Amino acid sequence: MKQSKKLSEIPISVLDLVPILAGKTATDSFQNSLQLAQQVEQWGYNRYWMAEHHNMVGVASSATAVLIGFIANGTSTIRVGSGGIMLPNHAPLVVAEQFGTLASLYPNRIDLGLGRAPGSDQLTAMALRRSLQGSVNDFPDNVEELRTYFSKDNSTSPVRAIPGEGLNIPIWILGSSTFGAQLAGMMGLPYAFASHFAPTYLQAALQTYRDHFRPSEFLKEPYAMVGINAFVADTEKEAHYLASSLYATFVNVIRGKSQPLQPPVENLDAIWDANEEYAVQQMLRYTFIGEPGQVREKLQDLVDLTQADELIISSHIYDQAARLRSYELIAELKQTPARAAYATH
Structure with missing residues (x-):
């Protein structure tokens, strides 16, 4: 039987959705993200990822590659990447050139996480792509095409990614089902599961990934x-108060509304009904709230359950000082944060 990992032994990272706060601007969001990245770098976090979303008034990370450059330029050691780039929205060559440029500017610090969802509604996906003739089932071929552009063996091809060709740019497969897990395993790539909002298949996906894994050059x-x-x-009370902004955001998702991130509220019962509460609690099952001792125990239980090699943490907190404090306390839970054993990705 495999020995359980200790929380102190595995790396922790940040997933920043770059929220636009009610009453603030995208410019404020970018400065908040930079400040957070600089702080978590000092606190020993392993990587700082941002996710591609479109047509959402509460999310400022639509131009993900541009933001990765902004954060990487303001930091010096932490890995910076995408969690993820929604590959169906882009030609693989464009992604290869963008991340080849980033990796040339910030060597050995850039991660490329790939997802197969649009990160938007269908109308927005049409505006991005100009055509919806392709499907998510094209994803494996697009990943392989992207890997080809990064390969040094592509130097004799009539189409080349310059810069990008021959660079060591770690590719991650992201997912919320067993599809991406199987693909990541078969390709011998690292895998990240989106249990922060789609927890249902977490255990099945991890098992599928490990069962199908084939060692690769990566x-x-x-x-x-x-x-x-x-x-x-x-205090536990303060932590629950801070979390109410995230719960309110997901109530709006259920209702089909898009709003900037709202300030926290004392009473969530004033925001949701019983059905909405149940639905949101299901989506946010892997949400850990409390004072440090409580959260340490819950995180260790999660590591025991999943045997995760790394945790990536989103703290969708309205107040910037409270958001920084939350990540600081999480870092302290680990006592001596470790860098990833697979250091190049």
Whole structure:
């Protein structure tokens, strides 16, 4: 039987959705993200990822590659990447050139996480792509095309990614089902599961990934990262208060409304009804709220359950000082944060 990992032994990372706050601007969001990245770098976090979303008034990370450059330029050691780039929205060559440029500017610090969802509604996907003739089932071929552009063996091809060709740019497969898990395993790539909002298939996906894993030139053993939400404060009451902004956001998702991130509220019963509460609680099952001792125990239980190689943490907190404090307290839970064993990805 495999020995359980200790929380102190695995890396922790940040997933930043770059929220636009009610009453603030995207410019404010970018400065908040930079400040957070600089702080978590000092606190020993392993990587800082941002996700591609479109047509959402509460999310400022639509131009993900541009933001990765902004964050990487303002930091010096932390890995910066995409969690993820929604590959169906882009020609693989364009992604190869963008991330080849980033990796040339910030060597050995850029991650390329890929997802097969649009990160938007169908109308927005049409505006991005100009055509919806393709499907998510094209994803494996697009990933392989992208890997080809990064390969040094592509130097004799009539189509080349310059810069990008021959660079070591780690590719991650992201997912919320067993589809991406199987693909990541078969390709011998690291895998990240979106359990912070789609927890249903977490265990099945991790098992599928490990069962199908084939060693590759990129990775000799499976490497799985698990996404969670965490709200840590000096008191449990304060942590629950901070988390109410995230719950309100997901109520709006259910209602089909798009709003900037709202300030926290004392009473969530004033926001949702019983059916909405149940639905949101299901989506946010892997949300850990409390004072440090409570959250430490819950995170260790998660590591025991999943045998995750790394945790990536989203803290969708309205107040910037409270958001920084939450990540600081999480870092302290690990006592001596470790860098990833698979250091180049």
